[in-house]
Amino acid sequence: MTPPRNPVVCITGSSSGFGLEAAIAFARREYTVVATMRDVSRQTALVNRLTTLGLMSRVLIVPLDVTDAASIRAAVDTIDQRYGRIDVLVNNAGIAVGGFLEETSDDAWHQLLETNLLGAVTVTNTVLPMMRAQQQGRIIFLSSLGGLVPTPFLGAYCTVKFALEGYAETLRLELAPFHVDVVLVEPGAFQTSIWQTPMTNERTISAYDHIRGPLLALYQESLPNHLGNPRIVASRLVAIATSRRPRLRYPVGRDAWQEIYLRKLLPWRLYERLIRKILKLERQDSEGNRRHSRSSSVGRR
Numbered sequence: 296m297t298p299p300r301n302p303v304v305c306i307t308g309s310s311s312g313f314g315l316e317a318a319i320a321f322a323r324r325e326y327t328v329v330a331t332m333r334d335v336s337r338q339t340a341l342v343n344r345l346t347t348l349g350l351m352s353r354v355l356i357v358p359l360d361v362t363d364a365a366s367i368r369a370a371v372d373t374i375d376q377r378y379g380r381i382d383v384l385v386n387n388a389g390i391a392v393g394g395f396l397e398e399t400s401d402d403a404w405h406q407l408l409e410t411n412l413l414g415a416v417t418v419t420n421t422v423l424p425m426m427r428a429q430q431q432g433r434i435i436f437l438s439s440l441g442g443l444v445p446t447p448f449l450g451a452y453c454t455v456k457f458a459l460e461g462y463a464e465t466l467r468l469e470l471a472p473f474h475v476d477v478v479l480v481e482p483g484a485f486q487t488s489i490w491q492t493p494m495t496n497e498r499t500i501s502a503y504d505h506i507r508g509p510l511l512a513l514y515q516e517s518l519p520n521h522l523g524n525p526r527i528v529a530s531r532l533v534a535i536a537t538s539r540r541p542r543l544r545y546p547v548g549r550d551a552w553q554e555i556y557l558r559k560l561l562p563w564r565l566y567e568r569l570i571r572k573i574l575k576l577e578r579q580d581s582e583g584n585r586r587h588s589r590s591s592s593v594g595r596r
């Protein structure tokens with residue numbers, strides 16, 4: 296089926312970061328944009344940018360909290376009544392939680408699952424009847440480098456993104472007969488407000504302190520130097536929406552490409568040795584001295 300002249304894109308989490316940039320990027324390309332956000336009082340940044348660019352007329356701001364099924368239903372009904380279709384859904388809304396896995400509270404796990412996985416599932420299920428009826432549609436999930444590569448101290452976040460990857464892979468197969476494409480976007484680290492949350496956690500277990508210090512120092516030292524511009528991700532989203540036959544996966548950013556391919560290419564034992572060395576997660580003896588891995592002790596002999 297030929298796509299309409301002004302396709303309709305619905306984006307979750309448009310108040311900041313990738314969602315905000317995506318709303319602008321799609322509007323520039325003459326999409327009809329439904330920029331949804333859980334709290335519409337946080338629309339000022341988006342509205343100011345759109346107004347300056349003269350793009351406000353192409354964007355409708357609609358409340359949508361991905362953890363609230365009634366708000367998702369209401370948003371999709373609004374879009375249906377107004378435009379009668381959704382051509383592209385960008386499941387972008389997400390949160391991050393930091394901390395070692397043992398430290399991550401049940402509440403944090405629930406919040407992550409409900410927002411980053413079940414939220415995307417409910418939004419998708421609510422939009423799908425329209426896309427199936429259209430016999431055309433594209434669903435893009437903001438996964439992450441962390442959806443394929445385990446990242447200590449972001450373990451709960453990674454676990455849920457890994458689950459999102461499995462969901463999207465299966466969904467892609469199931470929706471192929473309906474001409475609905477499913478795509479995963481896997482950014483590395485980009486400069487958005489999500490980084491204001493992940494390095495904090497409510498409870499800490501002091502036994503981890505000796506690895507927490509060096510690990511956080513390493514992250515904090517390296518991260519600010521390679522946080523990418525979120526507009527790069529936004530323009531990739533538009534490119535995916537307009538591509539004739541989108542792939543399943545799109546890593547974005549040099550860190551994403553490097554780490555995903557390193558994880559894929561190296562056998563686990565080698566990969567683990569490398570990562571533990573870089574992140575200073577080597578075994579320690581009872582006095583707290585780092586024990587060298589077999590290869591390095593052989594080297595010293």
Ligand SMILES: NC(=O)c1ccc[n+]([C@@H]2O[C@H](COP(=O)([O-])OP(=O)(O)OC[C@H]3O[C@@H](n4cnc5c(N)ncnc54)[C@H](OP(=O)(O)O)[C@@H]3O)[C@@H](O)[C@H]2O)c1
Binds near residue numbers: 307332388485
């Ligand atoms: N930035 C990165 O380095 C990076 C890398 C890989 C993947 N990602 C993924 O990219 C996506 C967007 O994140 P971002 O980096 O752009 O961070 P961000 O600037 O913090 O944006 C997250 C957006 O999600 C919204 N949100 C949170 N909970 C929501 C809920 N229950 N219902 C609806 N909206 C909700 C936030 O709304 P409020 O403004 O109301 O909080 C905000 O608009 C996330 O899925 C994230 O996991 C980010």
